[in-house]
Amino acid sequence: MKRALIVIDVQESFRRRPDWAEVSNPEIVGKVNQLVDMSRDAGDLVVWVLHSEPGSGDVFDPALGHVRLIDGLKPLDDEPILTKTSHNAFTTTNLQQTLTMHGVRELLVSGIKTEQCCETTTRVGSDLGFGMTFVTDATATTPLPHWRTGKVLGVEEIIERTEYVLAGRFARISDVATLTGS
Numbered sequence: 001m002k003r004a005l006i007v008i009d010v011q012e013s014f015r016r017r018p019d020w021a022e023v024s025n026p027e028i029v030g031k032v033n034q035l036v037d038m039s040r041d042a043g044d045l046v047v048w049v050l051h052s053e054p055g056s057g058d059v060f061d062p063a064l065g066h067v068r069l070i071d072g073l074k075p076l077d078d079e080p081i082l083t084k085t086s087h088n089a090f091t092t093t094n095l096q097q098t099l100t101m102h103g104v105r106e107l108l109v110s111g112i113k114t115e116q117c118c119e120t121t122t123r124v125g126s127d128l129g130f131g132m133t134f135v136t137d138a139t140a141t142t143p144l145p146h147w148r149t150g151k152v153l154g155v156e157e158i159i160e161r162t163e164y165v166l167a168g169r170f171a172r173i174s175d176v177a178t179l180t181g182s
Contacts, residue, residue, distance in 0.1 A: 004045035004104040005035050008089055008111025008118050010073060011050050013059040013066040017142075024114070024155035025140035029072040031176050032110050032138055038180045040076075045102050048073075048081045049089045051117065088120040096128060106131040108179070109171070110138035115162045122171050132171035135179065136163060 010032055014020055025031065039046050052067045053060035060067060067083070075081055082093040089095050099107070107130045111118050118139045126132045136159060144153045153161075167173045176182075 002044070002103045003039070003042070003106040003108065004047055004099055004102070005039040005108045005110065006047050006049060006089060006095075006121065007032055007036070007073070008049045008109065008121055009051045009113070010070050010111050011066070012068050012070055013051065014112050014140075015070060016059040016066050019142040022142050022155070023140050024142070024159060025137065028112065028138065028140045029070055031135075032073065034176050034180050034182070035108060035110055035135060035138055036073075039108070045099070045104055046075070046079045047089075047095065047098065048075050048079060049093070049095070049111070050081065050083045052083045052085055054085075087117050088124045089117070090121065090124045090128065099130070104130075106133070108133045108135055110135050112140045114139040114141035115144070115158045116141075119162050119166065122166055126170040132166075133174050133179075134163070134166050134171040135174055135176060137175045 036046055050067050051060055052062050054062055080098050082095055084092045086092040107125050109118050109122050122132050122134050141155050141158050143155060144158055163173050
């Protein structure tokens with residue numbers, strides 16, 4: 001069964017936010033590159049996804065120049081680079097059509113943020129019938145304050161919660177070393 005690696009929102013926008021100093025995985029580029037190398041060596045498709053909020057005036061507004069991959073990530077000319085405006089990588093892009101056109105049925109998910117765009121893409125992908133593998137250590141997140149109480153959910157709690165809700169329901173949970181054999 002053909003597989004694809006989906007790299008979600010590993011973009012400069014997040015590094016421009018004040019909470020980047022508290023990111024769970026500052027070495028995400030290295031982890032993603034390990035998956036990219038493995039995927040390319042296996043002949044799997046690599047799909048790059050960026051998040052954009054045109055006209056917002058914040059770090060996701062493409063006019064400010066931050067809606068680009070973090071330095072160290074290098075897509076090949078034939079690898080799709082999709083731009084989304086929703087939380088998941090499917091709704092506002094042609095990701096599903098791209099995957100179908102390439103005969104892909106299995107997806108590896110990596111990127112920023114663990115509990116937001118990565119988790120949401122995983123759930124939607126599962127609902128669309130793709131076999132999903134969530135590569136937790138190739139994702140990153142930042143502490144999350146509660147909207148009403150202000151209590152902060154730490155990155156370890158977010159990661160654990162994400163794995164709990166995805167495992168056995170929407171995805172298989174894995175890590176880079178298990179997948180790459182390193």
